[in-house]
Amino acid sequence: MKNQLHFSRFFWSLILLVSFGLLASCGQQGSTQSSATLSGGDVASAVYVAPGEHDEFYGFFSGGFSGQVSVYGLPSGRLLKIIPVFSVDAEKGYGFNEETKPMLNTSFGFVPWDDSHHPELSQTNGETDGRWLFINGNNTPRVARLDLSTFETAEIIEIPNSGGNHSSPFTTENTEYVVAGTRFSVPYPQADVSIDSYAENFKGMLTFIKVGEDGDMEIAFQILLPAFDYDLAHSGKGKSHGWTFFTSYNTEQKNTLLEVSASQNDKDFIAAINWKKAEEFIASGKYKEVPARYFNNEYDDHTHMATSKEVKSVKVLTPADCPGLVYFLPTPKSPHGVDVDPTGEYIVGNGKLSADLTVHSFTKMQAAIENKAFDGEIAGVPVLKFDEVVGGVVKEPGLGPLHTEFDAKGNAYTTFFISSEIVKWKVGTWEVLDRIPCYYSVGHLMIPGGDSKKPQGKYMVALNKITKDRYLPTGPEMAHSAQLYDISGDKMKLLLDFPTMGEPHYAQGISADRIVSKSKKFYRIEDNKHPYRAMGEKDARVERDGKTVHVYMTTIRSHFAPDNIEGVRVGDKVLFHVTNLEQDWDVPHGFAVMGANNAELLIMPGQTETLLWEPDRVGVIPFYCTDFCSALHQEMQGYIRVSPANSNTPLKWGLGDEFKEGVAMN
Amino acid sequence: MLMALAAISLITLFIWPMWRITLIAPQYPEGVDLFIYINKIGGDSPGTLQNINILNHYIGMKFIEPDSIPELTYFPYIIFAMIGLGLVAAGINKASVYLGWAILFVILAILGIYDFYLWEYDYGHSLSPNAPIKIPGASFQPPLFGKKDIINFTAISLPHTSGIIAGCSILLAGLAWRLRRRG
Structure with a gap:
């Protein structure tokens, strides 16, 4: 134990040294890199969209702390529109005119700002279909639906019993549901209790929002889980359709100095939710109808007005009453993103404090459940044996893995925040194929269709957290930098830097032809x-x-x-x-x-x-x-x-x- | 048989436009199409006429209001009459009757095109004295046939589907006359 602790300290000092070293040498690296790519000659033409011509892809970027969504053309990186979602926008009168004020109504009253993180395109048969874009509001828990015929916010639903809607809104393969998992566990029901009573009184709630044929959202059910921090999610596809996976950290269930206290367990969990089973439990009445108060706001393209509707209860499922609803997959260490490969077989747990990248196998998970290969249970949730569910490990690919997306050729691309790079590896053989630096400190990445069954990508976008010297300086605050890479060949190739609005966390890309023909020109x-x-x-x-x-x-x-x-x-x-x-x-x-x-x-x-x-x-x-x-x-x-x-x-x-x-x- | 076909083909005047005026300018890359039917004036979208009127009001041109153009009301009756006469002519089945119908239709067509010219002249010249933009010496009259530059626009005026079919109808009647005379 003591040795382990020493090793761990040594390991972290190393990481700190490496990252400081990287940041210190940023300037020189940046300048040499850009001159090298420019002298490549054909790079400029790869992103050049001639005047009057159109980009091949739409890119939808979350606005982060701007609360909005920005739309870019790719590969040019040209900003096409900013769509107001969770924040008022004086330019468009959004949240200021009488018609759109109800869009921002919540149980807290009018909330004119939020922190938008993860845009998610609607899907049909696991493919992006260009109907809607969903995005989460992290601060005052909400999910919005944007209509891609008007590029306007069409609906916002508030999430009750949630403390921060981060693991959201990731869709199922036919947009049956979008999800909303709480990042911050809170007392359930909310109450005036001592913060120290965290482990006893706090709970984590995962929410499934049903999406109707016309896009209409309503909360179908919530699942009551232990007070972990539910970080990110992705739904299964193909063979794993019917399941949704949520990562968690702070399985230590601590409530102070989390950067230390929540980083102690070697493994945290990916919660695997069988939502088809959940539907059965709802049908057979295994839920509790719990009082709640939340708002569902919808904008009508005919009345040109939003209406805000109060909802007063929600159906809650508890794992102890619903065997087979939830399983925990042990995953090293404080996993951030959870990403399912296009076949639906592999579930990548991006253990951000782990030296290796752990990939679970859906087939092995099914067998482990069948064989009851459990390592005990927590609050009625069986913990599957780690060795029985791991499908493969990418050995020492980099430092601080956060997110993985996929191409159509069986390759995966993982971002590494600390080592500021993207690493390409082979799904199934787990060998590292290529690596390329990001300027600087990449968070999410996006390949058009890269989290769907049919990746479209020949491009990849890195969404970086730190900008520093990439553009002309603009004082202390700078636009966050996105970078576009060509991933059509064996080697990834940097094509373009472009600035973004707010802090884009995740983004989604889709070939323009899936949207252009539906785009409305004016209202009759x-x-x-x-x-x-x-x-x-x-x-x-x-x-x-x-x-x-x-x-x-x-x-x-x-x-x-x-x-x-x-x-x-x-x-x-x-x-x-x-x-x-x-x-x-x-x-x-x-x-x-x-x-x-x-x-x-x-x-x-x-x-x-x-x-x-x-x-x-x-x-x-x-x-x-x-x-x-x-x-x-x-x-x-x-x-x-x-x-x-x-x-x-x-x-x-x-x-x-x-x-x-x-x-x-x- | 050909004579009956010539008469019946005129029904297309009620289905498709007989004339099209296209306006092209840098800020209208896809062009603005004004379609003239025997009984109405329309555009490539429900808002086209309004959009053309908005453009025209800068130079003080009268609004194009189909309700104020009586020809759109009585032209259809003339066409019905020509269809009826054509079918009667087919029944009589005499070369001279065919020729008579064709000549009558040619005269009517020339009158119709002259009427179209008069409307264009009126729109192009009866400008409001309060027009926001006045350009001395400029001609705003759209072309009768072919292409013309009108300030920032290029206007192209050409017969459209049913207009061409009506033209063919005259040729068909002429052909019927020739064949009947020989036979």
């Missing part, structure tokens, strides 16, 4: 079912209802209707319901009014959006279009007259020569 005005729509200038009007003033406004190149409004008073709540009457691609109009305490509106053709404005002073206030729409965009402006609170200025509105007067509704 006839389909607009917004309750405050104006279907043409004839519908443009102003209505007073007590202290609330509804402005039914339209936009078309290049004027608002109405563009002169009088009869508004200090203390009114003015709601500008702006309908964009355009029916052409790429003609959004913006709407901004002086002193608004929220943001602008950015209204797509055929859409209606609403801005709340509370005038606080007498005067005539301008408003204008913010999105350059035409040669007469600069003329797209108007005025609203604000009279004193007790004034009798009549309600009056108009455009050009036509003015109308209105009467108050009460």
Whole structure:
């Protein structure tokens, strides 16, 4: 024991030395590397997408602490769009206009920020299908679904009984479920207890979210597990379809100084969940319906509004009542990513503090369960014997393995954070084939389709945690660096560096043709079912209802209707319901009014959006279009007259020569 | 037989456009297509007419409003009459009747194209005095046939599917006349 401890200390000192050494020599390495690749000649043309031409792949990158998703073209690395998901976005009015505020509603009220980690494309038969992109909110546990015909957030569901939604939203092979495992175990049920009572009172909850044919998400069931930290997940495919695997660390169940206390066990666990069995237990009533409070928010493309629905209970399965539901696979050491190879046979446990990379065999796992090759059990969960489930070990591939993705030729690619490199190895023979440095300290990696049954990749993206000298300096804070590699040959080849938004954790890639044909150009005005729509200038009007003033406004190149409004008073709540009457691609109009305490509106053709404005002073206030729409965009402006609170200025509105007067509704 | 075919082929005027005006500009790489049918004016999407009107309003051109073009209402009756007369002609089965139908249709077609020209002239010249953009000396009249540059746009005006079929219908009637006369 003591010897082991000494060895372990020696080992860690070595790692620290090596990593400091790497960081110290970063500068020189970086410059020599880039000149070497540039002199390669054909590298530039490999990522060059000529003006007017399109990239071959879409890349969806998580925005990390920006809470959003950014969309890149690959191989060019050109930023195409930032999609607001968990954080408000003043640019698009997301979370500021009345229609999208409900998207960010939770049991904690309006939560305008989150930390988004893992984008996951929907799949059919284990292949990415370009319908939706799911992504987790880590801080206030949530899962979002993005519609890839509009590239907008379509739905957000809150996860109850969770302390931090990290091992999420990894899909099953037909998008039957996306999952949400808690990284931080919390008291279950939440209670005012001593933090010291961790091992006794805390639990870890794994959640399965059912995804309907139309994408609609609802929580199907939760599974109550010991208070470990559930880190990452991936579902089985092919032969292992029906299972989902979650890594765990802190199986020591400690609640302070985790960097030491949670790094003591030689092996932690991968929790293997048989979700088909779970469905049987739910059908046979083996669950407890537990009170809960969480919100499910959905955006409708016809009403152009989100609605927020409260849900008040959840079905919970407990392993002790459900034999065969969960097994623990011992895995060295504090495994981070868990990645299933395209055949579904091999489950890679990326033991981030382990010297080797452990790969479990699904076939052996099945046999071990059959033969009851158990090493005891924890909270009703059988622990499978390590030797009975290991399918292979990649010996000393590098330091600090985090994540593995696959190509279509039976190769695996694993990131090593500490040694800052990606190592290519052969699935089945476990031999290391190639290694390439990353600049610097790579976290996730992404190969298009690289976590599906059908990897599409000839490219691989490294998502690096440290940038340092890779770009022109921009002060203390820098864009995180992504790097694109060519993996079509035997040797990996660095092609491109490009900056990313926030901190991209994971990313997903898909060949563009699976999305392009479905991409919406504008919303049909006839389909607009917004309750405050104006279907043409004839519908443009102003209505007073007590202290609330509804402005039914339209936009078309290049004027608002109405563009002169009088009869508004200090203390009114003015709601500008702006309908964009355009029916052409790429003609959004913006709407901004002086002193608004929220943001602008950015209204797509055929859409209606609403801005709340509370005038606080007498005067005539301008408003204008913010999105350059035409040669007469600069003329797209108007005025609203604000009279004193007790004034009798009549309600009056108009455009050009036509003015109308209105009467108050009460 | 050929005569009946010539008459019946005119039904296609109600199915496919007879004329197409395409506008091309750098910011409209895929072009904007205006389709003219015997009874309506449409575009490659439901919003096309609105989009063309938005472009035209910069130079003060009148809005193209199909409801204000009476020809779209009464042209269909003329075509119905020509189909009916053509079938009657086929029944009578005389060379002179065939020739008469063909000549009548040619006259009507010339009148129709002249009417089209008048509309184009009207759109191109009756510009609002309040137009935001005025370009002295510029001609905004779309071409009757072929290609023309109108400020930043290139406009291409050509017969489309049913217009070509209607043209063939005249040829068919002519052929019927020739064959009947020989026979």
